[in-house]
Amino acid sequence: MTWNKPLPQPTPISAPFWDGLKAHTVRIQQCESCAHWIFFPRAHCPSCASARLAWRGVSGEGTLYTYTVARVPTLPEFTDEMPQLLAVVALDEGLHVNTTLVGVKEGEIAIGMRVRPVFDERPVEATLLRYTSQGSDQPRVIEARREESAAQDRNEAVLENAPPKRKIDCKDIDALKSLVSDTFSDWSTQFEVTQQVIDEFAKLSGDDYWIHTDPKRAREEGPFGTTIAHGALVQVLISRLKLPMTFEVTGFTNMVNYGSNRLRFATPVPSGCRIHARCRVAAVEQVKSGVQMTMEINVHVVGQDRPSVINDLVILYM
Known part of the structure; x- marks a missing residue:
């Protein structure tokens, strides 16, 4: 499992908090002099200035104090997590924790709802x-292996749920023209564009620019x-x-990718993001050497409405 997003950098003061999360426990500090609960981790109590602080395990449960739906990535690496459900949780001990909501839909979120840690x-x-919300079916732990399995399940579901393909002979120009539409197909399978994939392409292509x-x-x-x-890699x-195509062209002797009428790299694909695509038949015409079909293929970072690559691919059936 790769991770392309920023990670916390534990310090001697905050390390017990992060160690607790690894053990699936929420640990926060409590002053042994005045019993004041403390978060974020500190060396002295902000209430009485005592240095007698102890780490205590708590339930981590609380209520949703406030939230916002971020539709523009807070950092480029979060492009594939749009929209982000950014929140502040008021723990039962009275502390506020900045976090992200998972396992809930926008319409289900309400200020004051009970929440639990994930x-x-x-x-x-x-x-x-x-x-997540107290009544959510979100697992208590999001495991890296489980996420990889979920990604594989998504891809298998795309393939399994693909509709039966309508077979159209390449000489049936009217049937082919009936495929022209402004409506895009369903989403394709997904692929993770890791730094390793980018580095291998850079080595192969010779384009090793530092960006x-x-x-x-x-x-x-x-x-x-x-x-x-x-852009060329994407x-x-x-x-x-x-791509879950609904048709299959038959009856040709040769099929050639003739080129692209339009190729645009509209938005960047940050390393570590997953991509998927959808397509539509934009044009069909009879030409001297056969039938020419123009397929508009749009590649998106998962979670982004705006495409990263727009390719009007021209396919020649002969």
């Missing part, structure tokens, strides 16, 4: 604290705050995405 193990190096291959420099100097995939990865 331990997100996907980063592997650390466990993150999320929250693609140097995460540290891209984070410090780049306009996107992280490395991004080459275009090539269309071949890795299984």
Whole structure:
């Protein structure tokens, strides 16, 4: 399991909190002098200035104090998690914790609702604290292995639920023209564009510009705050995405990808994000050498409405 998002950097003061999350326990400090509960972790009690602080395990439960729905990524790495449900939870001990809601839909969120902790193990190096509604069926722990299995299940579901394909002979020009539509297909399978995939493409293509291959420099100097995939790479990865096509062209001797009428790299694909695609038949015409079909294929980062790659692919059936 890869993780392309920022991770916490525990300090000697905060380490017990992060260690507790790894053990699926919420631990917060309590002053032994005045019994004041403390969060975020500190060296002295903000109420009485005592240094006699102890770590206590608590339920982590509380109520939703406030929330917002972020439809623009807070950082480029969160492009594939849109919309983000950012929240502040008031623990039963009276403390406020910044977090992210999972396992709930926007319409189900209400200020004051009871919430419980969810331990997100996907980063592997650390466990993150999320929250969900008390009555949600969201598992208490989000395991990296379970997330990988869920991704595989999503891809299998796309393939299994694909409708039976209508077979159309390439000489039946009227039937082919009936496929032209402004409506896009359902989503394809998904593919994770990891830094390793980007590095391998850079080595193969010779395009090793730092914005693609140097995460540290891209984070410090780049306009996107992280490395991004080459536009050409994302275009090539269309071949890795299984589109749920409703038709199959038959009766041809040769099929040639003739080129593209339009190829645009509209938005970046940050490393570590998943992509999927959808398509539509934009045009069909009889040409001297056969039948030419133009397929508009739009590749999106999962969770993003705006496409990353727009490719009007021209296919020639001869």
